[in-house]
Amino acid sequence: MTAPKMLDEPPQSASMTDYDRTHLKLYMRLLDAEADGADWEEAVEILFGIDPDREPERAWRVYQSHLARARWMTEHGYRDLLHQSLH
Numbered sequence: 001m002t003a004p005k006m007l008d009e010p011p012q013s014a015s016m017t018d019y020d021r022t023h024l025k026l027y028m029r030l031l032d033a034e035a036d037g038a039d040w041e042e043a044v045e046i047l048f049g050i051d052p053d054r055e056p057e058r059a060w061r062v063y064q065s066h067l068a069r070a071r072w073m074t075e076h077g078y079r080d081l082l083h084q085s086l087h
Contacts, residue, residue, distance in 0.1 A: 006048065008058060009065040016077040020069065027070035034067065 011017050020027070026047060033043040041052040044063040052059035 008062050010069040012069075014076075016073070020073060020077055023066075024073075026066065027073055030063075030067050030070045031074070 006023075007019065010023070011019050029047055030043065033047070040063050041059065044050050044052055044059045048059075048062050048066075050059045050062055
């Protein structure tokens, strides 16, 4: 079994994407890490496998873009999940 393809930035859409569905667990882990006050550099290394010392700009971009999408899911994207579960 291969790991899902990870992009540096999740696709932006007004509705939940296949990428979002594939990475729901990652989004939850990002939100948990943030809520626990985890260091972003540690989180990006653990969750994305990116060394923030070697690739600081990329690491920050990946972390921030995925965290923003995870937040979007809590405010908007979850509706698509609810809608799907009702059908």
